[in-house]
Amino acid sequence: MSDAEARARRIVTDAPTDLIVDRLAAELLRTYGITRTELFQVDYRLAELLPLGGGESVTGPGHPAWYAFDHQEPMVADGTGWFPVGMRGERRGVLRVSPAPADPAARAELATIAAVLGHELAAVTSTTDVYLTARRSRRLTLAAEMQWELLPGRSRIRPSFALAGQLEPAYAVRGDSFDWSDDGHRLWLAVLNGFGEGVAAALLTSLATFALRNARRAGLSLADQAALADQAIYAQHRGRQHLAVLLMEVDLATGALTAVDAGSPHLIRLRAGAVTQQVLDKQFPLGMFDGTDYREQRFQLARGDRLFVVSDGVVDAAAGRIRYGESALDRFLRHTGPLEPLDAVRSLIGDLRAFVAGDLVDDAVVVCLDWLGPQPENGPDQ
Known part of the structure; x- marks a missing residue:
């Protein structure tokens, strides 16, 4: 130097x-x-x-x-x-x-x-x-201020994975969100499809996010993390409000992925140019009923796999009576392979804005995860 x-x-x-x-x-x-x-x-x-x-x-x-x-x-x-x-x-x-x-x-x-x-x-x-x-070209709504402060960041890179996410409408998002953490051995990812409007939706998402973090930091399994957050939301709202979430955990040494689908957003895999909707066991959203037990599913990631998690606000985006839909989403995602995750996310959001000719009306969250393959445990963090 x-x-x-x-x-x-x-x-x-x-x-x-x-x-x-x-x-x-x-x-x-x-x-x-x-x-x-x-x-x-x-x-x-x-x-x-x-x-x-x-x-x-x-x-x-x-x-x-x-x-x-x-x-x-x-x-x-x-x-x-x-x-x-x-x-x-x-x-x-x-x-x-x-x-x-x-x-x-x-x-x-x-x-x-x-x-x-x-x-x-x-x-x-x-x-x-x-x-x-x-950083803002206009004023954030109060709910959006809460949501952005809740995020761990917008992108993350380590030797074994690259990750990015975005919320829309960025200056007025209400309940959709995401959270992630890694410890060099495992990556945890939660994508939340919010419920409700305005500050009430942001408060519900905040409660779910902190409950999931509390359970994760206590060393609980993915299913138990969902159960604890479910209990926290039900205790507060008695089933009147609930929240859909997809929880994922990736073993960074093997690429083994564990998932819990609690009424979750869509999980889509891009492998060797082919787009596949990952089939998940649909389970109750968090907070819908008292004492729900959640089940884990396991999948194996292949080196070079790209996963997208998108909320209903993406596929349901509409221009007049025309819905964006799964087919358009699959076609678009197929062409994102050469892009870095943040660029892929930004490109998809841009396509949605062009489709609706402006900002989205309903909340949408997009998260992109690239599995780059197992790396040496002491590889450089970026």
């Missing part, structure tokens, strides 16, 4: 939370002669790159900023450099610098500094509203 890179790292980690980019800009001016440094964050819809200090957003898909964001590679065009800002697969945006240094070593250092910035933004986001406020 060069002295310049080390100083920039210290500046980023030591700066006041609201002045991280300003202090970094001053350091890049001193060290690299960069006169303009600007952070662009991707918005909640994955449709705009919004400048932290306000101003014109970047929306055009052919823009160098989007190339850097989409490919997670630095891009230099017309003397301006765009460097991906993210953390462990979670894409936050891009860092704009101009004039971009001509020296390849300096550009490599800037790429590392942008990655450090991504980690630091993740560390401070819970302590300041500066970066969250700048």
Whole structure:
């Protein structure tokens, strides 16, 4: 690591939370002669790159900023450099610098500094509203604010898997959600198809998510996690409200997948270009009845498998009286193979928006999981 890179790292980690980019800009001016440094964050819809200090957003898909964001590679065009800002697969945006240094070593250092910035933004986001406020092009509804705060992130990459998810309508989502966690040996994934409207739906999803997390962190099996969350919801609502969820657990050493379908969203597998609806044992949604017992199913993933989990809001999206439907969904998913999970998710959401000619009316959640195959236990985390 060069002295310049080390100083920039210290500046980023030591700066006041609201002045991280300003202090970094001053350091890049001193060290690299960069006169303009600007952070662009991707918005909640994955449709705009919004400048932290306000101003014109970047929306055009052919823009160098989007190339850097989409490919997670630095891009230099017309003397301006765009460097991906993210953390462990979670894409936050891009860092704009101009004039971009001509020296390849300096550009490599800037790429590392942008990655450090991504980690630091993740560390401070819970302590300041500066970066969250700048990520939105319009006001979030209260229910949507609750739902986005509940998420573990929007994408995740490890040597054995890649994962991404998105909620729609992004600025007004109510009850659909997802949750995930991994410990290097197992990956847990929950996709929730919410019930109800507004804040009531967000509260129900929050209760289910925290109940599932509590059970998972207690080391309970997948079936027992569903049972505990079921009891928590029933105790609160006595069957008047319920919630559909698909729970999955993947053994990262073998690719063995365990699932519990509690009235769940759709599970679709893309293998070698073929799309298959995964048949699941339909069981009662969480909170519908008192003391429901849940059963687990087991499947074996093959290296290169891609799984999509989509809620009813995807297949039921309608343009007038025409429903998007399973056939259109299957046809579209077949063409997502070359895309990274986040790009596949964003592409599907974009197709839905085009189909309905605007934002979706009903909630929709899309999650994409790529099984890359067993990897060495101490492989690098990204």
